[in-house]
Amino acid sequence: MRSGPVDTSDASTAVPWRQRLHVRLAVWVALCLGAISVVLLLWYEHTLGRERDAHLQWQGIGLAKYIAQRQTAPFIDAQGNAHPTQLANSAMYISMIHPSLEAYLIDRQGRILQHTLGEEKPRLVQVDLSSVAPLLLDNVPPLPVFGDDPRNPGAPNLVSIAPLPDATNVQGYLYLILNGQQARQQQQRSATQRHQQSVWPVLALVLGFATVLIVSVQTRVTRRLRIMAQELSQFRQPESGPNPPHGRARDEIDVVSQAAETLRERVSQQFTRLEDAERLRRELVSNVSHDLHTPLTSIQGYIETLLLRGSELPAEAREQYLRTCLQHCRSLGRRVAELFELSKLESGQTVLQAEPFCLAELINDLLQNYTIAAQSRGVTLHLADNADRQAQVLADIGLIERVLQNLIDNALRHTPSGGRVELMVSAAGSAVHVQVRDNGHGIPSADLPHIFERYWTKPAPDVDAASAQSTGLGLAIARRILELHGSRIEVRSAPQSGTEFHFGLPAALHA
Ligand SMILES: Nc1ncnc2c1ncn2[C@@H]1O[C@H](COP(=O)(O)OP(=O)(O)O)[C@@H](O)[C@H]1O
Ligand SMILES: [Mg+2]
Known part of the structure; x- marks a missing residue:
């Protein structure tokens, strides 16, 4: 077990900083916080706006009736005739009551008869009376109540309305827009100013502070996870290299x-x-x-x-x-x-000690050891004339010697008197190929799949089993040694015409 502070830098380098858990969590939380704040702010602005509208309408709800009653001549008389100039004459008086008031005379269907906009023409010719009907009742309805704004179709506005000439004999209406264009523009300007000067900076400040707080809390929370990742990543096999075998870690x-x-x-x-x-x-x-x-x-x-x-x-x-x-x-x-x-070899205890050496030299040394054995059997044993005598390989010299010993030993034992055992070395690209061939008894094709198995042995036909001294391990050992070198031993054989074993070794690069 390790003790003391743990360096988490390794685990951290495995995951780019932008993908680290605490950074990603912090980004998500900050985004969520931002979205929630904006929604809350919009909702607050909306509620505030409605409250302000309700207050404004409450203050001005009786203005239409008040203005109508204080006229020297009625805007619309009891016969339903609109006075041609009375509304225009009162325009100054109305604007003195409040500069943002816009007044309209409308008939019983809501058609606009006259207005105080001067040269400007209203964009609506008729307003919808049903939406402002609650304002004509005796009791004050829940405010705000919006009606059509003839100047801005599609943007309902606060309204005050009074029946003309009076409630018992309705021939038309005085229709006041309480929050006229001027006032609305002013409101918009001050809202923009308020947002720029206080709301957005304060929101950014709060969000920034919250993000810093979250990052520091999450850094602490995920630190233990990073330590665990670091400690567990030490179990990664060194041969798996810098890239983990299971793809790249996202966090x-x-x-x-x-x-x-x-x-x-x-x-x-x-x-x-x-x-x-x-x-x-x-x-x-x-x-x-x-x-x-x-x-x-x-x-x-x-x-x-x-x-x-x-x-x-x-x-x-x-x-x-x-x-x-x-x-x-x-x-x-x-x-x-x-x-x-x-x-x-099989339990993995043998460690390969590869070094460059000349293969032909090793074979010549080996052949000398077998000269007497070959002569006593009447078999010619030699390195082929066209063998590459300069070829250098990068391999474990002791283990390759064991392979060659096994192959030469087998070839001599399975080649009758008068036969020939020949070794060949040839370089091809980054590999050097070795062949050990004889013209002996050969191996029946049914036996070929078994000859590399442990303990599988069959004495040569001219030798009795007792004196064969076979263990059936030689080829199993040779195959394992070549596997350790990343190579494979192959065999070709035909009964009565001979056998050829073949394998490749990595060529040593010349300096
Ligand atoms: N050059 C060869 N010619 C014919 N048979 C061979 C040759 N080399 C190997 N064999 C066959 O493969 C068997 C296994 O060889 P090996 O594993 O070296 O064991 P051993 O030599 O102890 O029998 C041998 O018993 C023999 O039957
Ligand atoms: Mg053998």
């Missing part, structure tokens, strides 16, 4: 879940390895005990005979017994060594 939660997935994979790999190692161990123990049992019993028999009847036996027989014991011991030693070699 710390992705980092944590990717690290958890990597962890799960690693644990399951470890389990598989442990299971493989355990299976190999069991196989090893069972094979060792089986393989060792026969020669050990035989050695024991010879030694017991020598101990019990050694003095009675002729000297040649004693020597023969001892030689047989020695042969068994050597065979045992070889078997045990190969078993351990393979188990080491």
